[in-house]
Amino acid sequence: MSPSQVTVFCPGHISGYFKPVITGDPKTSGSCGGGIVINSGVTVVATRAEETTIQVLKTSRDTSQVVSDNSPVIKHLMQNLGLTASIKTFCTLPLSSGYGLSAAALLATVHAVNQLFDLGLSPEKCAMQAHQVEVAFRTGLGDVAACQGGGWVVRKGPGIMAEILRYKDDQTIHAITLSPLKTESVLSSPEMMNRITDAFPKTDPDTLIGFFACSRSFAEASGLISPDIEKVLIDCDANNIPVSMTMLGNGIFALGERAKDLLNRYGETYSLQISHTGPRIMEVLP
Secondary structure (H helix, E strand, O other), X not given: OOOOEEEEEEEEEEEEEEEEEOOOOOOOOEEEEEEEEEEEEEEEEEEEXXXXXXXXEEEEOOEEEEEEOOOHHHHHHHHHHOOOEEEEEEXXXXXXXXXXXXXXXXXXXXXXXXXXXOOOOOHHHHHHHHHHHHHHHOOOOOHHHHHXXXXXXXXXXXXXXXXXXXEOOOOOEEEEEEEOOOHHHHHOOHHHHHHHHHHOOOOOOOOHHHHHHHHHHHHHHHOOOXXXXXXXXXXXXXXXXOEEEOEOOEEEEEEOOHHHHHHXXXXXXXEEOEOOOOOEEEEEEO
């Protein structure tokens, strides 16, 4: 018997540096770059329904609040698949803040409806469906590719099928968001894209400390650092804390336990672990 409801979790992704690659075909477009797949992301509950409805909910402790009754990217995904369902997305991290939540929501949704309607899509084909929508809407370029699995990652090429190096690490990442930043506002600017391409690191890191160094040099060279972000970066530097700016979000991510107390001075701090896995099915109801 086919299930009536499926729940899927997908981790988020903090991008440290990236280089856009736009080919005219969403399948081969995307970005190269490095980032961290984090253990906080998006939980999607997909339920059979005669028409598609979408709710985006922000969760805090034991409560959930609806922040939107629409998601253009999820709506487009469902239309592409030719399906209707009730889709509810739940997240604890702030939206539009560089945590890869649009990618996580798309990837969780496609995995959920794949199970719900027994579509028989492979994990790669699920990721391709999510990736094409992200690229088309410019809500991200490499987040879906990264979120297919866990670890801190180096994406050697654009798209889902490109080589991705994944490294395990159990150190804690601490992050804050100063204000939202719409990813599409940056990704749709040719001038910004040129600056970002020029700032891309010449070598790939093979340690987490090296990843932070590449991310920081990229942030500095890209010109994306705001005065508010710079103030926090300087404070972390003075305390020898590896730190950089979330891409793309008006926020900071830093390494190690000492970062938490420092970042708490500037806003609500999120303590994150590096995820060991990509999307996973949490519950299937008959």
